[in-house]
Amino acid sequence: MNYLSTRGHADRKRFCEILLEGLAPDGGLYLPETYPQVDTATLAKWRTLPYAELAFEILSLYIDDIPAADLKAICAKTYTAEVFGTDEIVPLRELEDGVYLEALSNGPTLAFKDMAMQLLGNLFEYELARRGAELNILGATSGDTGSAAEYAMRGKKGVRVFMTSPDGRMSPFQQAQMFSLQDANIHNIAITGVFDDCQDIVKAVSNDLAFKRKYRIGTVNSINWARLLAQVVYYFAGYFQATASNDKPVSFTVPSGNFGNVCAGHVARMMGLPIQTLVVATNENDVLDEFFRTGVYRVRAAVDTHETSSPSMDISKASNFERFVFDLVGRDPAKLRQLFVDDLGLTGCFDLSADPAFKQAAERFGFRSGRSTHDDRLAMIRDTEKRFATLIDPHTADGLKAAREQLTPGVPMVVLETALPIKFAATVVEALGEEPARPKKFEGIEALPKRVVQLPADAEAVKAYIAQHCD
Ligand SMILES: *Cc1c(COP(=O)(O)O)cnc(C)c1O
Secondary structure, three states: EEEEEOOOOOOOOOHHHHHOOOOOOOOOOEEEEOOOOOHHHHHHHHHOOOOOHHHHHHHHHOOOOHHHHHHHHHHHHHOOOHHOOOOOEEEEEEEEOOEEEEEEEOOOOEEEEEHHHHHHHHHHHHHHHHHHHOEEEEEEEHHHHHHHHHHHHOOOOEEEEEEEEEOOOHHHHHHHHHHHOOOOOOOEEEEEEEEHHHHHHHHHHHHHHHHHHHHHHEEOOOOOOHHHHHHHHHHHHHHHHHHOOOOEEEEEEEEEEHHHHHHHHHHHHHHOOEEEEEEEEEOOHHHHHHHHHEEEEOOHHHHHHOOOOHHHHHOOOOOOHHHHHHOOOOOOOOHHHHHHHHHHHOOOOEEEEOHHHHHHHHHHHOOEEEOOHHHHHHHHHHHHHHHOOOOOHHHHHHHHHHOOOOOOOOEOEEEOOOOHHHHHHHHHHHOOOOOOOOHHHHHOOHHHHOOEEEEOHHHHHHHHHHOOOOO
């Protein structure tokens, strides 16, 4: 399997070459040259597989530069009941007739990002050992991504993590999750400033090419193809649990931010998994909902990006969206560049409303969308607790709201649960007046010793810290 860039670069790469990379050299995103097709006989074989073996089968179609036995071992080591809480790994729960929640949030940090990041940690360790190389991951987080990355990379050979976060601005639970890690290869850096300052620092350090090369700086952001690929697996696992045979269509609703999660659903659908509809759920930051309603993709300015009670969906632009648009415009790199380089670069916007391609988003690719507000989330959390005795987090609430607007009789609707309510306790308390339950392993973590350094919002200070801690 070879990978190409959405922006038309002539190079073709293998999986392990793009594993440790971010963007393609021309600024595009990597995609497989073709989507492997899965027929009904294959689906029948896969239906009864344990999750780790299903992951191996799917990953094998995209990874041909890791020996099969090694890849199998990596999957088996990653997707265990010990790490993810159950033998199913992603158990499905029926809320009411035809509406399901797929639990993706029972990993180490209680958000779905663990599903991909845990695999990435093991792939990184494997590939770095094979090359005899090292990697220093530099990131910025306001919550879910940073903790998932740290729990995935802790104790891994050849990898260090330097994670910046805005000092005092994460929830106490999320802070405690990250700062209580005592592993020598994990470095928490609390920046005096806001999340944007952290992101600016990461950009400034990455733009210093000499520093970047000398200290082998890398990232684990959501445009990484390996992360997206790992997420394809749970669409198959959800499908098998929601149906009794492989001729039935299923729809999925996905609480969305950077479009990574739902893009994995798109890939599963392109492979031939019988997905009828993919519902993109957004909050007040509705750049994606606007596109699927109107055909206009209009990136928001920082001042127009709202801080909401589903903060992991607070985006101004969706960094994985380019992958889907590439398929939407018939994989034409010239047209893609027109939209993402020329139009977005000049006007911050592109308009496909009059383009026949836009119609295909719904008709051929099955996309729908929905949007919710803070009040919708509160109402959805209350309703779900009252009628089904089930607590959901505010991101999953965004999903459930959008899902209910897109139900088709006879077609199961699977809503992806992207975080556990304890991670966003303040909103759950606002809705219900009670604290959500906390898994045992997280009892009392706020009181544990914290391992964190404070630094000013200054890239030079962060560079000096990194240099000091790489031997
Ligand atoms: C990251 C995240 C999302 C958004 O996922 P994307 O892949 O960026 O679309 C939604 N919910 C939660 C809880 C998250 O952590």
